[in-house]
Amino acid sequence: MINLIAVGELIKKAKSKGINFGGGDPYNRLRYYTKIGWLPHMIRKVGKKRSVEGHYPDWALERLQSITEWKEEGLSNLEIERRIGAENVRRGFGRVFSFMNSSEGKRNAFVYGSVALLFVILIAEFTTTGSRIRSNLQTSYNGTGQVSTGINAITASGNGIFPSGIKTVFVKAPTALTTSKIYITFTGNYSPATRYWVSNIVPYEGFYIELDSPVAQNTGFSWWVSD
Structure with missing residues (x-):
């Protein structure tokens, strides 16, 4: 199960950790990172105030910290893209193996086939995302x-x-x-x-x-x- 965090709370926590959103609106910066594939798309759901809010996976905070550190190191966008791609692959492997080692996965052999199919889809998605980022950056x-x-x-x-x-x-x-x-x-x-x-x-x-x-x-x- 993916833990989600509301976009407003994500921005608040990111600022408390010194993450730099530049001089513009932090929300627009998150949308830009989503557009070029550095962050996943938001999931809209009812938040604490009973209104529909955008939510990111809770690991998006860690991703923002990494992006800030890489930019401070002077890495180019292409170099950051490669590191994000490697992180995505590791995260995909982690989700697959975590499920396969669970008691539910061990009890149900049919699930293994479903997980294998999901893994293939994830790899295809990461490949497509990387191609889209390169296309955006290489205009x-x-x-x-x-x-x-x-x-x-x-x-x-x-x-x-x-x-x-x-x-x-x-x-x-x-x-x-x-x-x-x-x-x-x-x-x-x-x-x-x-x-x-x-x-x-x-x-x-x-x-x-x-x-x-x-x-x-x-x-x-x-x-x-x-x-």
Whole structure:
């Protein structure tokens, strides 16, 4: 049985443990993590106040702590994705073996077949989730503003900061060519901007990232260059 925690209580406990939600609404940050597959989807049920509330599994608090620690270590979103994928697999194994070792599982041989089927479904779900995250993170913008997706050999990567009040930054990347694909993902809230793109690539030097509006606060981002 999965223990659930209301989203409001989850945010309260997370803040008490020093988890950083950035400058925006913590609820929106949780929705973003859910969208990219870092957290599971909420389950809506009647809460303590007799109203319908969103609930997460109680282990979501531990996941938020891990994400905060990984970001503080300077890991990129792709590296965080890999660690979350490994955690999901371990958690899936744990649920399966815990049930198989229970008295109920030992008494009912039919259940073993059901658990095996569930395990196959879990593996398929984790694989699909990982593909969706990679697809989200690997949307690229070339010099003409066209959007392209795909997985190519990474020739350079790194992290950067958009200073407050700035809408254009130059990223040093000696492997960048006019034919290169540039992948960008923001690790913080870049509002009031709503769009970003690579406005120019300087061969063997780097590239410019441009926003449609200056950021309101220092905002981090990760980048990759592929051939």
